[in-house]
Amino acid sequence: MSYSSFELLDHSRPVLVFGRNGQVGRALQVCLKDLKVPAVFLGRADCDLTSESSIVKVLNRYQPQVIINAAAYTAVDKAENLGERDHAFAINARAPAVMASYIANVAHGILVHYSTDYVFADTKKDAYFETDPVGPVENLNIYGQSKLAGERAIEEVFNLAHNSGHTSYADKFARYFILRTSWVYGDGGNFIRTILRLAAERDQLKVVADQVGAPTSAQWLAEIGVQMAGSRVESGIYHAVPDGEASWHGLAVFAIETAASCGEGIEVRSENILPIPASDYPVPAKRPYNSRLSSAKLKKALSEMAFTGQYPHWQKQVEAYVKEYVSNSLKS
């Protein structure tokens, strides 16, 4: 990947990234810095995404041609609380709509937005394609509903802009990429860090074994987002997950065994990481059993843009992540 892949873009305008302190936001800081792409990173203190006027203000100030939205309300269980729904929808649905409305009217504009496996609710047993129906909405948790509303808002804004746009402008149309992903881990709170902490404190763990998905590296998601932003591929939804699948239990065992193999103080023995059904782990938000996403469309897009990186398998990336995490925690 190189900055020259941004050939259609005006290099004097910085890429605007929302969510600077999140897992993907932090990874984007590393990625864009490595590529020497001028970028501005905004956190909650710089722009509160529940305030439409704050978003409009920063858009007018920076006038970006590329927006990468890595900010989101991601507290899946908290979102189920009374009064939290509006908050989740403001950040996950209305804020991206405001970003889309701005970018859709910028020549060669690009919006990269991240979404989730939680827009699906077990209507299939195998991997979902981008063309598969989402929902049904009433079976999604509030977080999933709000992220789905965000996807739809972006699509609507762009459809409207394209349909009302002058055809002579068609080669300059702005594009959007909604990257649906799952089970993200990076620099921040996530399942792997939680489970490693619990494994150091307890001699027995119970972990859900009947929900299956693909653990996805925030660093890789940042690279894919930047790659898409600099590409000529078509607007749309793309499933961005590595190869392979795991249950939360499978992921816990793999992460704990990897940590133990590099000297991390692990209390729990592998045979005491007990697989349980989700019904034995009561939480406010219902999660899907099937979180498998097919990455065939993304792979095709990457091959068209001659992406040189090897397509990853989740185990290789989790292994590297756990090793780095353990080595940093042993140092500190």
Ligand SMILES: NC(=O)C1=CN([C@@H]2O[C@H](COP(=O)(O)OP(=O)(O)OC[C@H]3O[C@@H](n4cnc5c(N)ncnc54)[C@H](OP(=O)(O)O)[C@@H]3O)[C@@H](O)[C@H]2O)C=CC1
């Ligand atoms: N985490 C996961 O497992 C998955 C994530 N995704 C999607 O990937 C994307 C990135 O997720 P991830 O990096 O893990 O998320 P994080 O929860 O790590 O980060 C989200 C960021 O959004 C910011 N944010 C939340 N509310 C506001 C607000 N009102 N105004 C401004 N900023 C706000 C947070 O700010 P602050 O730091 O101040 O709280 C935080 O830095 C999101 O779209 C998410 O839905 C998809 C599938 C799985």
Ligand SMILES: Cc1cn([C@H]2C[C@H](O)[C@@H](COP(=O)(O)OP(=O)(O)O[C@H]3O[C@@H](C)C(=O)[C@@H](O)[C@H]3O)O2)c(=O)[nH]c1=O
């Ligand atoms: C900590 C823990 C969790 N679990 C289960 C609960 C749940 O079914 C599963 C994951 O729990 P968490 O709360 O860590 O993960 P959760 O917040 O559901 O993670 C989700 O976050 C959002 C943002 C997404 O978009 C999803 O792709 C997904 O990554 O693991 C156990 O079984 N045992 C445990 O000790």
